[in-house]
Amino acid sequence: MASSATRRTAPSSASATPAPASAPPRVGEQIQRMRTERKLTLDDLSRAAGVSKSMLSEIERDKANPTIAVAWRLTNALGISLDQLFATQRAHETIAVSGPHEIPTLDGHDAKYQLRVWGPIELAGKFEWYELTLQPGGALVSNAHEPGTREHLTVLAGAIEVEADGDTKRLKLADTARYQADVPHAIRNAGKTEAKALLVVIHG
Known part of the structure; x- marks a missing residue:
């Protein structure tokens, strides 16, 4: 697990909504959603990414922010890029409308x-x-x-x-x-x- 001195979040892409400087981007919900969509358990993603299960659990519950290295490992295991992870962040829609x-x-x-x-x-x-x-x-x-x-x-x-x-x-x-x-x-x-x-x- 990375020390607090190296705990840095990956930069968001240009298309993502920038988070306030005092509040790092919350990526846990996105990682959990993508893991669930791929029918992966915490153990599956933990092994595939080389990230401890306890750390992954904390990240998904937004109790911890991943380092750049950890975020890269997770997105690589999920088959997406860092830009895709951060670009998907948006406010939750209570009602989604399709034209x-x-x-x-x-x-x-x-x-x-x-x-x-x-x-x-x-x-x-x-x-x-x-x-x-x-x-x-x-x-x-x-x-x-x-x-x-x-x-x-x-x-x-x-x-x-x-x-x-x-x-x-x-x-x-x-x-x-x-x-x-x-x-x-x-x-x-x-x-x-x-x-x-x-x-x-x-x-x-």
Whole structure:
């Protein structure tokens, strides 16, 4: 562990908000978040960075500020640069807002459908929700997802036909279909006008 004489924090990058001179940057929360995102335990990161577990615990709880050398070891083990660590510092957002241009959109031009991905990317593969738009004649045809996966589809406009494992149901406005998605399945526009639906996928 570094002595108090050598305990210096790494300089922040130009894009980070500078901390007051009397208050060194608090990096503990950022390191803990990145460690958790990578599914690393304190022991894992401690061994990978060559930093004692007790020191890492103090840093994550903002009880101690890392030296430049320790910060470099930690960021190297996490696969990021020092600049990235400090550039991510910002005030905690109680409400995070995404504009329309930040919502990923999948276009199936030939199949005449559009999927807007409303769910956050970190939940992909676990719990997802989409806005599905189908043009007349449009269809979203899917192979079987992993065992136990189910879909929940609510019609917001138009008429939609859902097929799963050979069974077919026609839905009208405000109807909701719940069905297995670990079998081949399809969602089709059953009318002559544009159809929209909320599609929720819960993976098994």
